Amino acid sequence: MGEVTIVAIGGNALVKENGLDSIQDQYEAVQETVVHIADMVEAGYKVVVTHGNGPQVGFGLRRSEIANEVAGMPAIPLVNCVADTQGGIGYQIQQAMTNEFAKRGLNKKVATVITQVEVSSDDPNFENPTKPVGSFFTLEQSEKMKEEHPDWKFIEDSGRGYRRVVPSPKPINIVEKDAIKLLIDSDFVVIAVGGGGIPVVKLANNTYEGIDAVIDKDFATSLLAEQIDAETLIITTGVSRVCINFGKPNQRALDKISIEETKQFMEENHFPAGSMLPKIEASLSFLEKNGKRVIITNPESLKEAIKEEAGTHIIKEKVAVL
Ligand SMILES: Nc1ncnc2c1ncn2[C@@H]1O[C@H](COP(=O)(O)OP(=O)(O)O)[C@@H](O)[C@H]1O
Numbered sequence: 297m298g299e300v301t302i303v304a305i306g307g308n309a310l311v312k313e314n315g316l317d318s319i320q321d322q323y324e325a326v327q328e329t330v331v332h333i334a335d336m337v338e339a340g341y342k343v344v345v346t347h348g349n350g351p352q353v354g355f356g357l358r359r360s361e362i363a364n365e366v367a368g369m370p371a372i373p374l375v376n377c378v379a380d381t382q383g384g385i386g387y388q389i390q391q392a393m394t395n396e397f398a399k400r401g402l403n404k405k406v407a408t409v410i411t412q413v414e415v416s417s418d419d420p421n422f423e424n425p426t427k428p429v430g431s432f433f434t435l436e437q438s439e440k441m442k443e444e445h446p447d448w449k450f451i452e453d454s455g456r457g458y459r460r461v462v463p464s465p466k467p468i469n470i471v472e473k474d475a476i477k478l479l480i481d482s483d484f485v486v487i488a489v490g491g492g493g494i495p496v497v498k499l500a501n502n503t504y505e506g507i508d509a510v511i512d513k514d515f516a517t518s519l520l521a522e523q524i525d526a527e528t529l530i531i532t533t534g535v536s537r538v539c540i541n542f543g544k545p546n547q548r549a550l551d552k553i554s555i556e557e558t559k560q561f562m563e564e565n566h567f568p569a570g571s572m573l574p575k576i577e578a579s580l581s582f583l584e585k586n587g588k589r590v591i592i593t594n595p596e597s598l599k600e601a602i603k604e605e606a607g608t609h610i611i612k613e614k615v616a617v618l
């Protein structure tokens with residue numbers, strides 16, 4: 297199949313105004329990101345794109361709840377909100393990328409695969425919601441909302457405010473992986489596992505059923521990378537490099553770290569749950585299977601990062617960071 301690179305786009309990277317962006321604003325953010333991915337495709341990389349949906353799925357869920365409260369319209373189950381964001385964001389990436397290739401005179405085809413991702417109904421994460429979705433709130437706002445909706449849960453998200461959380465089971469199989477592989481083999485740029493994939497459970501006789509949750513897109517991306525034998529996993533997010541002591545006066549950006557060093561920083565709690573921790577865990581899982589290298593960076597640094605001139609590189613060999 298040739299060397300495949302998977303590039304994950306963070307859902308937060310597509311949102312600037314905490315829930316007040318228009319669809320056009322989001323499309324413009326997608327267009328900015330796509331330019332950097334098109335550079336990679338133009339340079340000859342076989343690219344698969346995945347994306348998050350944390351903010352967007354929370355907005356969709358809230359729209360549905362408000363329509364239910366105000367107009368009595370049937371609420372949309374969370375799993376369908378995920379499917380809606382996968383289609384909506386996938387459409388924007390697919391169109392922006394098609395247009396970018398056309399602008400450059402590149403003869404490249406793009407396709408988005410509606411992707412179901414299998415989870416276990418016994419996953420303990422169903423009992424303990426951890427995935428932040430939707431807007432950021434102040435502590436006071438979140439407490440007021442908890443009084444109005446006693447079943448809602450909130451967490452503090454990396455110093456950025458409080459967010460509602462929903463269950464996030466671990467992905468165990470990418471149902472459409474064979475279709476994704478076929479498209480890669482046919483030289484398509486493929487967009488897949490959007491929003492972490494649509495969570496489904498396997499029933500008798502190889503049938504599936506949706507289940508309400510939001511799968512972490514970093515874990516889903518890592519599993520897809522493993523199942524299609526990708527060499528490189530690139531996770532793009534809001535920062536150019538992963539840091540230790542993030543947000544503190546002694547913050548330090550990391551450019552190259554080994555698996556052992558990464559584990560040590562993880563044990564020292566440098567990576568918060570719900571933001572940087574899943575990216576690190578997904579990276580380690582990929583490298584400990586058959587993955588060759590992982591890069592964590594922001595979209596604008598992609599071109600330099602693949603030349604090892606930017607980003608945080610997690611590698612299998614031992615390196616000393618200090
Ligand atoms: N140790 C860290 N190093 C760098 N960024 C961190 C760290 N810990 C938390 N962050 C924050 O986490 C963000 C990435 O998480 P998040 O925005 O939830 O991901 P996504 O881009 O996938 O939506 C970064 O943009 C940064 O603000």
Ligand SMILES: NC(=O)OP(=O)(O)O
Pocket residue numbers: 305306307308347348349350351491492510511512513514
């Ligand atoms: N599903 C998911 O992990 O989305 P974000 O990357 O936007 O949080």
